[in-house]
Amino acid sequence: MESAVKKVESTVVNPAPAGRVNRGGRPKVPHKRRATVSVMCTLVEKKIIEANAKRVGLSSSVFLRNLGLSTRIEVRVKSLPRPVLEMRGTLNHIAANLNQIAKKCNRGDDLDAMERALLDQDVRSLRGLVKNINGYVS
16 A cells, blocks of 8 residues: 655745844843842841932842942932922922912902912012022023
């Protein structure tokens, strides 16, 4: 009896260039950190370490590694100077007042004497802030 043998041909849709295999994914790091170091501490100490790491904008792992290797941590300060924070607070306060007054005017209500005085005060505050900003800029 004769056996029938089928020949199966394989086709490659997108052949890779010779000598190059692209498997996708994240590229390999030449010096991957695989070793771990465990640190025993209390819960309070752990919270302090995490807070300090967050304050300088690092993860706890990077923070402790930098501290252990160089005993010097670069601090990235993200806070604004005090006068800028005060100006920001004043602007937020004025914005809230103006929003309440605009809401009342949009309903068709008239402003009473107290609201007019607040509006006048806010306008003077805004003019003062503009002068203050111009002083920093120029």
